[in-house]
Structure formats: structure tokens, C-alpha cells
Amino acid sequence: MSCAKILSPVMPRREFLLAVSAAMAIVSSGAVQAQERKLTVGVVLPLSGTFADQGQHYESGIKLYQKLHGTKVGDVTVETVVRDDQGPGSGDLSRRLTQELILRNKADIILGYSFTPNAMAAATLLTEAKKPAIIINAATSVITEKSPYFARVSFTLPQLAASLGTWAAKNNLKTAYTIVSDYAPGIDAETWFKKSFEAGGGKIVGEARTPISAMEYSPFLQRAMEAKPDLVFAFNPGGDVSVAFMKSAKERGLTKAGIKLLVTGDVVDDSMLPAIGDALDGVISALHYQVELDNPENAKFLKGYHEMYGADAMPSYRVVQAYDGMALIYKALQQTGGKTDADSLMAAIKGAKLDSPRGPIEIDPATRDIIENIYIRRGEQKNGKWSNVAFETLKAVKDPAK
Numbered sequence: 373m374s375c376a377k378i379l380s381p382v383m384p385r386r387e388f389l390l391a392v393s394a395a396m397a398i399v400s401s402g403a404v405q406a407q408e409r410k411l412t413v414g415v416v417l418p419l420s421g422t423f424a425d426q427g428q429h430y431e432s433g434i435k436l437y438q439k440l441h442g443t444k445v446g447d448v449t450v451e452t453v454v455r456d457d458q459g460p461g462s463g464d465l466s467r468r469l470t471q472e473l474i475l476r477n478k479a480d481i482i483l484g485y486s487f488t489p490n491a492m493a494a495a496t497l498l499t500e501a502k503k504p505a506i507i508i509n510a511a512t513s514v515i516t517e518k519s520p521y522f523a524r525v526s527f528t529l530p531q532l533a534a535s536l537g538t539w540a541a542k543n544n545l546k547t548a549y550t551i552v553s554d555y556a557p558g559i560d561a562e563t564w565f566k567k568s569f570e571a572g573g574g575k576i577v578g579e580a581r582t583p584i585s586a587m588e589y590s591p592f593l594q595r596a597m598e599a600k601p602d603l604v605f606a607f608n609p610g611g612d613v614s615v616a617f618m619k620s621a622k623e624r625g626l627t628k629a630g631i632k633l634l635v636t637g638d639v640v641d642d643s644m645l646p647a648i649g650d651a652l653d654g655v656i657s658a659l660h661y662q663v664e665l666d667n668p669e670n671a672k673f674l675k676g677y678h679e680m681y682g683a684d685a686m687p688s689y690r691v692v693q694a695y696d697g698m699a700l701i702y703k704a705l706q707q708t709g710g711k712t713d714a715d716s717l718m719a720a721i722k723g724a725k726l727d728s729p730r731g732p733i734e735i736d737p738a739t740r741d742i743i744e745n746i747y748i749r750r751g752e753q754k755n756g757k758w759s760n761v762a763f764e765t766l767k768a769v770k771d772p773a774k
């Protein structure tokens with residue numbers, strides 16, 4: 373109905389009043405619509421291929437968070453649009469999906485990236501489009517420096533590797549052989565283990581780099597054993613690849629030969645322990661989470677997880693990373709009073725503090741990387757089950773590479 377018709381002087385009074393009330397109804401329903409605000413989270417995860425299990429873990433963390441906390445923050449509805457980046461590759465697919473999420477799906481913020489190349493490939497695009505992105509895993513230190521719109525809620529390889537290097541040197545281990553996946557996070561792991569181990573008086577006696585999706589580690593382990601180091605330090609990117617590495621180390625008799633095995637925690641993720649079995653015996657690892665942590669947020673998280681996925685289901689730390697990614701978005705929205713523009717969200721994300729199932733966490737306002745506790749664990753059998761048992765807590769660890 374046009375305004376001209378509503379205001380027409382020749383319109384009879386009754387018709388005029390009806391027209392006015394109809395117009396008011398239209399205006400007020402518009403007002404209701406304007407109040408129905410929404411934040412679209414574009415989610416980029418590996419949901420197919422060798423590392424599809426990782427995507428499932430992240431997705432279950434996102435779903436669990438929304439089940440426990442609802443889909444609204446104030447009057448803003450938080451909706452997710454999920455896309456499959458198929459795991460590590462050139463990053464082209466990840467960039468294209470990120471672009472589509474922003475342009476077609478009108479994503480206000482991106483959550484995702486399990487693999488470094490996939491996060492790196494999206495950096496310039498995020499900067500140009502001015503869209504914040506919460507990294508839920510990709511762990512090469514330098515990523516967050518590639519866009520001012522990146523923040524990371526997971527960990528960096530230097531955080532884990534340097535913690536292990538320091539621990540090894542302190543515990544009287546003198547020589548090490550490193551075996552890492554041959555791409556950026558592996559190089560970070562190798563560099564930072566070496567730096568901290570050597571700073572404590574240790575010596576690296578050999579290094580090997582393995583293909584990212586390698587399922588065969590015998591030749592690498594054989595060469596490491598021939599070098600007779602006190603320890604082998606390893607990083608590989610989780611899932612079947614890490615199970616294969618652990619089984620191979622057991623078959624080769626690495627620890628039987630008196631060589632200690634130290635790994636970043638993703639290699640012995642709690643959810644993979646049934647597959648790793650006794651290959652976990654005595655293995656030292658560093659990670660920011662483990663299921664046994666005793667804090668109220670972890671109790672709530674585990675209760676919700678078991679209700680959703682079954683009493684015997686064992687959450688991966690990757691579930692926690694995605695859960696915390698959503699927690700960070702909710703917290704930022706609360707702080708902005710529902711504003712969804714990039715600059716308001718980023719201002720709220722920088723310096724955000726949260727109680728996570730892994731303990732207290734903070735987004736370092738200077739680097740947009742996470743500050744968190746790192747737990748040093750030992751593989752042991754507990755109540756008939758293989759577990760990573762924490763025996764040392766390093767408090768509020770920053771990324772040492774920045």
C-alpha cells in the first residue's frame with residue numbers, strides 16, 4: 373500500500389483508519405524483524421579424507437556448546453554454516469570455501485582450520501574482507517601474524533615442543549633424535565624442541581622429516597635407534613597417521629631399547645588410546661587438555677559430552693578446542709552488546725578470558741594467541757585403561773615463538 377493512497381484526502385474515514393492500522397502493523401512487524409539479529413559463523417573443517425575424524429571432533433564440540441548454552445546471545449541468534457575443506461592440501465579449497473562463506477552465506481566470523489596450509493591460504497582474504505577468524509587447531513606459530521583478524525583458541529607447536537625440550541633436559545636426558553612431519557608445524561616442533569633442549573644442555577644427534585600423511589615409520593625409527601639417543605621426540609598430525617607412528621615405535625622396540633619417547637599431545641590424543649593401546653606405555657607428552665582434569669567447566673563439558681555421544685565415548689582435545697572457539701564467540705558477542713562488526717568483535721576477542729574445560733585460558737591481546745596451562749603427561753594403565761596421566765602443570769604458557 374502506497375503512502376499516497378493512505379494519505380489521500382478523498383479516502384472515506386473508515387477506509388483511511390483501516391489503511392493506517394494496516395500500515396502501522398507493517399511498520400511494527402518490520403521493527404520486530406529488525407530486532408531479530410543474527411551472527412553467522414562460517415565453519416571450515418576437514419570432514420572427509422584421511423583426517424575426517426578431526427572434523428567430526430570439532431563439529432561435535434560446536435554442537436555440544438550450542439546444546440549446553442543455546443543458540444542466542446542476548447537478542448542475537450548464532451547460526452553455523454559448515455563446509456568441508458577435505459584436510460591438508462594446497463589451501464586453495466580452504467580459501468575458496470572461506471570466500472563463499474563470506475560472500476554467499478554472509479558469514480560474520482569464521483571458525484575452523486585444522487591444518488596450517490588451510491589457515492595460511494585464507495589469511496589475505498580475511499584481511500581484505502575484514503572478517504575475524506578463530507583458529508581451532510592449525511598450530512604453526514606464524515599463522516596469527518598473517519592477518520590481524522586471526523585469533524587462535526587451540527595451541528602452537530612451540531608451546532608444546534619447547535615444554536618437552538625443557539622437561540627432557542631437566543630430567544637428565546642428554547641426547548635426542550627428532551622425527552617430525554615435513555611441513556610448517558613439524559618444522560616449528562623440531563626448531564622449538566631443539567632450542568629448549570639445547571638451552572638446558574641437551575644435544576640433537578639426528579633429525580628426520582616424514583611425509584604429512586605417512587603410514588609407514590619403520591625406516592625412520594630404525595635410523596633413529598641406530599643413533600642410540602636417550603630420547604626420540606616426535607610430532608605428526610594426529611588420527612590414523614599418529615596411531616601408525618605409535619604402533620610402529622612399539623613394533624620396532626624403541627622404548628624396550630631404553631630410548632624414551634616424547635611426543636606432542638596430538639600424537640596420543642585421548643580419543644585414539646584404544647587404538648594405540650600398550651604402545652602408550654611410558655610415553656611422555658605435552659598438551660593443554662586431558663579428560664581427567666578436575667575443574668567445574670570440565671565436569672559440565674564431560675557430562676554434556678557423555679549425554680550427547682554415549683557414556684563410553686572419549687572426547688578428543690579437538691572437541692574442547694571447537695567448544696572453546698564457540699565460547700569465545702559467545703563471550704565476544706556479550707561484550708560487544710550484540711555488535712557483529714569485525715572491529716567490535718576483534719576488540720572483544722583480544723584479551724578475552726575464559727574458564728575452559730582445560731583450565732583458565734586467555735587470548736593474548738598482543739599476539740591473539742592463546743595463553744594456557746600445558747600438562748606434562750605419562751602413558752600409564754589406570755583402572756584397566758591406557759591413559760595420559762598428568763604429573764606436572766606448566767601454568768599460563770605463552771607461545772614462546774612470539
Ligand code: PHB
Pocket residue numbers: 486487488489509510511512557608609610638
Ligand atoms: C597443523 O597443520 O597446523 C596441525 C595439524 C594437526 C595437528 C597439529 C597441527 O595435530
